[in-house]
Amino acid sequence: MERLKVFDESYTYVKEASRDEVHRQGLWHETFHCWLIDDEFVYIQKRSATKKDFPSLFDITAAGHILATETVMDGIREVEEELGLVVDLTKIHSKGIVQDIIRLPGFIDREFANVFIYQSTYKPSQFLLQQEEVASVHAVEKSVLVALFFTELETVLCTNIFDGMTSEIGLSDFVPHERAYFEQIALLLK
Template sequence: MMLVELLKVFDEDYKYVCDETREIIHKKGQWHETFHCWLVDGTNVFIQKRSATKKDFPSLYDITAAGHLLTDEEIMDGVREVEEELGIQVDLSKLKRMGAVRDVIRLPSFIDKEFANVFLYQSTLGPDDFTLQLEEVERIHSVAIKDLQALFRREVENIICSDDTKITLSDFVPHETAYFEAVAEFLDLAKSSGM
């Protein structure tokens, strides 16, 4: 038996409207909440390669860890996504909330309208320190913050990860340009605060 995920539906002003299934929300293009966590380590940021078996955006690169917030969850409960996907224990004192960013992804099969609650996490982990939930995450890559920012700002065509993997923006989940630019700004704050 498959579990039905219930999410909160919001209006354009981020005010709660009702609860609905994830499937209906994506079909109707309704606003809902997600938790996005970017792990940063000094001058690097971690990105994930989504599992090839994922229903949505298989094998594309994305946020270090992210997921939908269920109806009975508050924003900080999204930490479970980091712990589930990456197999690490989150130290809340190292988690910095950056704010909510609107992010809309339109595909023929669904419209994903998110209030993405973006966090940066100060990490001292290496790519081999994660225990990945393989049905969600195929691999974790480390990228120089300045390189990822340049890619997100469309200043370069591609970047090279620490393991020599070459990535272009088309290799990423197709977030809105405004979302990528907001993350690039947040990463500036990470560098200036010594995260």
């Protein structure tokens, strides 16, 4: 059973709790969010259809909970586990903490998201996706994704990096992060 550190709304440590308890009670906890970018594109993942939470939706390139026994930097394991990439620590940059709340019936996800930007030079052949977590990885032009996150566009085109297939997606195709989260990420991606 995963155990997470629980915080108050000021990011002061309170206790440990199970992941289920954290989401059922809407307790603040830490997550790791890593956005892979290059000069032109932002890379987003499409979650596996078998995921318990938010199956088949688009999301952060790699993300996950930081366990009670881990530091924030241990979250890098998410990039390695989900995408099969070896992380070059000289290319990953912390952009601080963004608060994010997702509310669904019986589920409240209150996150202190530790956001990182990773300057990617990976080729599609270097990815080895964890199939139970990630269905595919897609490239979106950076300026276009920023406009979508600011709701200046309703839809954007994304391209599957493995087969070149394009899809038209909107914010409703993403995990339902708060609008403020998307806007703060857009500022960081600019």
